[in-house]
Amino acid sequence: MSSTSILFTIQQNIGRYGLSTLLILGNFGNLFTILILGRSLKQKMNSCSLYLFSASISNWIVINTGLVSNIIGIDHTDPQHTSNIICKLRWSGVHALLMLSRSFMVAACIDRWAVCSQNLTIRTFSRPYIARRIIIILLIVWTIIPIHVVIFFNNSTGRCIPLPGIYTLFYAIYSLIIIGIVPLLLMIVFSFRAWQNLQLTHTRVLPTGYNIRNIQIRKRDRDLLKMLTGEVFIYFLTTVPYPINQIYNVSTSSITAYKSSIRIEIESLIGYIVSPLLNFTYCCVQFYIYILCSQSLVDIIKREQGHFDAECILFIDLKSRNLNDANCLSICRNIIILNLNNNNLTNVRNFGVFTQLKILLLAQNQIHSLDGLQSCENLETLNIAGNNLTGLKSLSPLLQLTQLRSLCLNDRQNNLTNPLCNSTSYQKDVKNNLPNLDILDNEWIGQSFQEHLSSLESMIEQLENPDKNLKENSTEKSSTIVTNATNSDQSIRSANEEYEQLLQSIRMLVK
Structure with a gap:
């Protein structure tokens, strides 16, 4: 050929x-x-x-x-x-x-x-x-x-x-x-x-x-x-x-x-x-x-085709389900809120996949170690009351959680605690090791109320004296404001109304 x-x-x-x-x-x-x-x-x-x-x-x-x-x-x-x-x-x-x-x-x-x-x-x-x-x-x-x-x-x-x-x-x-x-x-x-x-x-x-x-x-x-x-x-x-x-x-x-x-x-x-x-x-x-x-x-x-995407799940409530582990949840990687209160969990080793998790409720389990939570970098609230955490060392994985603001180890109202809470100095030790905490055991430990009140009063003063605030920052902000200095009368009225509403809300909060 x-x-x-x-x-x-x-x-x-x-x-x-x-x-x-x-x-x-x-x-x-x-x-x-x-x-x-x-x-x-x-x-x-x-x-x-x-x-x-x-x-x-x-x-x-x-x-x-x-x-x-x-x-x-x-x-x-x-x-x-x-x-x-x-x-x-x-x-x-x-x-x-x-x-x-x-x-x-x-x-x-x-x-x-x-x-x-x-x-x-x-x-x-x-x-x-x-x-x-x-x-x-x-x-x-x-x-x-x-x-x-x-x-x-x-x-x-x-x-x-x-x-x-x-x-x-x-x-x-x-x-x-x-x-x-x-x-x-x-x-x-x-x-x-x-x-x-x-x-x-x-x-x-x-x-x-x-x-x-x-x-x-x-x-x-x-x-x-x-x-x-x-x-x-x-x-x-x-x-x-x-x-x-x-x-x-x-x-x-x-x-x-x-x-x-x-x-x-x-x-x-x-x-x-x-x-x-x-x-x-x-x-x-x-x-x-x-x-x-x-x-x-x-x-x-x-x-x-009838398939369900587990990564779309953002909230799971499995309270009181007699669970021994949570391995089946590993495919739900985008969970934001997870409630596993009152189960039989002994560890949280597989929780590292929940990188988007913000609220985790683990009260009334049998957990003795928090290894695995260090990867939950977005965690803000953790309830671990009623478990078997025996020493401050068991909280070491929490040191890497810079977003953690609320931690509950001892829930007095529901009589749920951990062995480490038997120490009279445990709250002080936890505060020293987790300085970013605002709430510990359902009690405020962060900035005092008086400091909050002072901050709010200072905010009100700035809002009530905008001319003074404007003068202090005119040099720094003039370049960004001049380009946007054209607003209609209707927009100005709307902005003023929102301003008054905000001011009134802050006053009520201070009172």
Whole structure:
């Protein structure tokens, strides 16, 4: 078998098996994406999800028209080569649908940049009603632009190709700019700008009332941004080679007669891999990119299949359940409040996985060691009364818990204690070893009430004499206030009302 025959066989097998695989994966992925995003949009309208939803519909249509046409042409005569009408409709329709999908992805990247922006005017772009209008505009635009394909594509040579000559050069340049450069450049620029904005949204200065607030982008928005970043990468790999191949074909068309048969066959194989294989790959793998980049989408799929995500559990109450250990809870890594009072626990060795835990209730167990709690770095409240802690050394794991504010070793009201509490100096020893504690055994040991009262009176004095406070800090804060010095009368009245309410609340607290 000659080299040209081998290359031709390889090309046929790529088409027969590769395109068929893409058809299956593309249908499954796009239909699943449409289903998931459709349900999500019913619950809460989201502009970026609208763009992704529209792109998935475009992809599903194009793979069941253009891709199917290519698969038919492997072992049968492709209708586009025999019917001029089908030729024109096939190329103009596929081009329009592919460009719609690409345009929706560009719009989604711009939308993520807008939603992360600190500029209120820019943020208005990420509104569902704006997204619907842009989708309609893009539908109209990409219905009109491909008219040149309808005019200049035909099958007079026995194959459906652009007319040789000037239009072939125009189509190659058009493909390079409209398909290869512009969408990719826009995706990269706005995805990068969105990522920059995301880093800046931890804190923002809001003009009204000169308040500084923490503004966090929701996890869904972060996932959408990661999905779009994956899209940009796949777009580069699958779409950019097409216009490059078009430019190459045009630039070497004048020496076609001098090309060897093996070179022609190699160029044909490369061209076939670039289009249709890579061209349609972009339309078929988006769902799988979403799966790799978005944990939220994985969670949705699990829920659709009846699976439950244990990491979503934030509160567990297993009081009086006769438990000997808590190993079964290790999959619930994001617990914030855990109540295991009145069980048979003897240790807390496996509690290190609960890094988000803030409140832990372990009263009335048989615990003799706190080893394992040192990893619960966010723990604020611990009730360990009614256990078997025998010495101050058993509390050593708590030394690393800088957030711990409340500790109960001896609950006198419920007659729950520990052997170490028999020492008359245990409270003093605990205070010395855990200086950050405010509450020990349900009693306040932190800053005295009089110190609290003085702090509150000082706060009231500052609030009642804002001019004095302003003068003392004018040099330090003038640069940040001047830029935000324009407020409407309504905003000022609202701020004054909030100020008076705050002042009144503090007075009542002091009384």
